[in-house]
Amino acid sequence: MPHFCSTFLVCLYQRYLSSNIEQLLAVFAGIEEHADSKKKISLFEFSSSQSITLIKLKKNIKNYEIENLGGDFFNFIKGFNKKDFTINSDTISVKIKNLIGYFLHGVKLKSYKFEKYLTKKEKKNIIITVTGKNKPSFQDQLRFKAIEEGTFYARDLVSEPGNILHPDEYARRIKSLKKIGLKVNVYNEKKLKKLGKNTLL
Secondary structure: OOOOEEEEEEEEEOOOOOOOOHHHHHHEEEEEHHOOOOOEEEEEEOOOEEEEEEEEEEEEOOOOHHHHHHHHHHHHHHOOOOOOOEEHHHOOOOOOOOOHHHHHHHHHOOOOOOOOOOOOOOOOEEEEEEEOOOOOOOOHHHHHHHHHHHHHHHHHHHHHOOOOOOHHHHHHHHHHHHHOOOOOOOOOOOHHHHOOHHHOO
16 A cells, blocks of 8 residues: 655645635645545535635655646546636645646646547536746746657547548648658668568568
């Protein structure tokens, strides 16, 4: 069983966020005592429009585990009727560089869906606002966004049916990446034979 060294993040919806951080932390400390010690994510609802979610970190947590925790959080909230959440980063009691960035990165990666050919697409958007001093920097946000866009592009290619993404179409899509600075070489049958790549033919 993992050892949890700290509870972090207060996620609230429906404008419950207190402008007084001391008051917020007092509420945080009070409900932390009642959180299930075995659960990574615990929800406390005060009314139909006010709730707090506590998320726990295990000791010596790694960046990829923070991303996984973000994915768990997405699974936790995706069935909620509410769509607006606020993370108060000032409630983080441990010093892990870019913790919020990795957490939100995990949320974003978990939110991926391939709905290109569905006649009825799910239109629900989840909005997460980060307040406090521990926000990801603009450069970190750009870095995570680039990784997410690349990951989603790869997932789109993998998810396409074979009768759509045949070799010629695949080459066309890959060549389109030249516009963002990638070097792409597409070899025809003659070039492949010259290179001795006969097993690909």
